[in-house]
Amino acid sequence: MRIELPREFERLGAVRIYGSQKIYELDAGPGSPGCGEEDGVVRRLAAESLYAVQREMVVVVPVRSERLKLIEGVLVGIPQPCPVIVVSNSPRAPIDRFYLEQDSIGNFCQFTRKPVMVVHQKDPQLAAAFAAGGYGEILGEDGLIRDGKAEGMILGTVLARLLGRRYVGFVDADNYLPGAVNEYIREYAAAFLLNEGDHVCARISWHSKPKVVEQALYFAKWGRSSRQCNRVLNMLVSHFTGFETDIIRTGNAGEHALTLDLAMSMPYATGYAVEPFHFVHLLEEYGGILPQTAHGDMRRLIKICQIESRNPHFHAAKGDGHVDDMVRGSLATVYHSPLCPDSLKEEIVATLRHLGCLPEDGLIPPVRIYPNLAQLDLEAFRTQVRELLERRPGAARGAAAGL
Ligand code: GDD
Numbered sequence: 001m002r003i004e005l006p007r008e009f010e011r012l013g014a015v016r017i018y019g020s021q022k023i024y025e026l027d028a029g030p031g032s033p034g035c036g037e038e039d040g041v042v043r044r045l046a047a048e049s050l051y052a053v054q055r056e057m058v059v060v061v062p063v064r065s066e067r068l069k070l071i072e073g074v075l076v077g078i079p080q081p082c083p084v085i086v087v088s089n090s091p092r093a094p095i096d097r098f099y100l101e102q103d104s105i106g107n108f109c110q111f112t113r114k115p116v117m118v119v120h121q122k123d124p125q126l127a128a129a130f131a132a133g134g135y136g137e138i139l140g141e142d143g144l145i146r147d148g149k150a151e152g153m154i155l156g157t158v159l160a161r162l163l164g165r166r167y168v169g170f171v172d173a174d175n176y177l178p179g180a181v182n183e184y185i186r187e188y189a190a191a192f193l194l195n196e197g198d199h200v201c202a203r204i205s206w207h208s209k210p211k212v213v214e215q216a217l218y219f220a221k222w223g224r225s226s227r228q229c230n231r232v233l234n235m236l237v238s239h240f241t242g243f244e245t246d247i248i249r250t251g252n253a254g255e256h257a258l259t260l261d262l263a264m265s266m267p268y269a270t271g272y273a274v275e276p277f278h279f280v281h282l283l284e285e286y287g288g289i290l291p292q293t294a295h296g297d298m299r300r301l302i303k304i305c306q307i308e309s310r311n312p313h314f315h316a317a318k319g320d321g322h323v324d325d326m327v328r329g330s331l332a333t334v335y336h337s338p339l340c341p342d343s344l345k346e347e348i349v350a351t352l353r354h355l356g357c358l359p360e361d362g363l364i365p366p367v368r369i370y371p372n373l374a375q376l377d378l379e380a381f382r383t384q385v386r387e388l389l390e391r392r393p394g395a396a397r398g399a400a401a402g403l
Pocket residue numbers: 061062063064065066087088089121147148149152153171172173174223225226252253254255271272275315318322
């Protein structure tokens with residue numbers, strides 16, 4: 001891969017947000033593993049180096065009622081070295097969609113010998129594992145893991161940690177292009193190669209997200225949600241640096257990857273607010289703005305790397321109501337942060353009103369925030385999961401044996 005080096009970064013305390021990086025070649029040829037060749041502006045990363053990082057990466061695919069063909073396409077795009085964890089929250093009645101997913105993924109694995117673990121978010125044993133680990137906040141009134149993409153991602157992150165790898169990457173199950181999925185994961189690897197350390201986050205901004213406008217393809221760059229989310233996060237950063245910036249391009253990047261050390265040391269926002277809350281949390285905790293908290297160690301540098309992918313992003317359209325929820329959730333993470341100045345609060349209210357997303361009472365509901373994952377007793381969780389896998393081998397396949 002040939003990738004541009006970041007031209008700029010914003011630094012707040014221990015947080016470094018790098019400007020978006022372009023890809024010049026998806027495959028820039030072989031070479032001995034290492035950190036690539038330097039020419040000041042771009043870096044060539046040998047295929048072997050990218051593979052070496054991928055061997056340390058688990059890929060988590062959150063699924064809720066996606067078409068089986070789409071899920072299979074995503075699995076096709078995930079490079080061979082990465083074990084996969086599919087976390088499904090698909091309904092089990094009246095049709096057991098989870099059974100169909102397991103069946104179809106099992107069939108795929110027979111052809112590829114790919115290690116894919118498939119778990120269900122509502123599995124009582126997984127809920128018991130969180131309860132045993134002292135992380136009951138993720139459980140709903142029914143005692144099971146709550147609905148939501150973030151909730152599935154938290155589960156996937158913990159399972160990835162148990163697999164003993166160094167990195168976790170996320171790809172949505174509704175990606176239409178296997179080639180795009182393949183690119184995202186190679187870019188995660190590139191980010192980890194370029195940024196040494198255990199506190200790195202890689203986020204993808206799409207080069208384009210095509211839509212059909214007047215019977216022709218229009219290669220839009222920003223969606224309604226991402227445009228507003230990035231603007232508000234940039235205003236937050238600008239407020240503290242005193243310089244207007246547009247550095248943040250990946251406010252709600254569903255496609256992102258983290259070092260597991262970082263992923264296991266963060267609190268999470270529910271549902272689709274999970275990605276913008278990464279920025280909000282890291283600035284709160286390590287931005288050097290609020291008085292240092294219990295977890296905030298200012299000496300560890302947190303690097304947020306943003307890469308612009310080349311493949312267009314095609315995914316399943318899920319309607320305007322869904323986007324409204326996403327905008328509201330994203331902006332609420334900033335609005336309710338102790339970092340948010342009054343002027344930005346007013347701007348957020350005005351934005352939501354303009355978009356027709358402000359609730360009638362004019363109040364922006366806070367989003368649920370789960371505690372720092374560092375609070376989870378991993379050994380207690382592991383014990384419960386081992387029982388689950390021994391008792392119900394059909395619930396998980398492939399890499400499950402590695403647990
Ligand atoms: N396990 C699990 N549990 N997965 C879920 C759940 C859930 O409750 N809800 C949704 N998913 C899965 C979907 O099946 C899909 O694979 C992925 O999570 C993303 O959900 P979508 O409903 O497709 O979200 P989106 O496409 O509108 O938004 C995506 O892109 C945004 C950036 O534009 C998401 O990744 C957002 O988080 C992201 O901000």
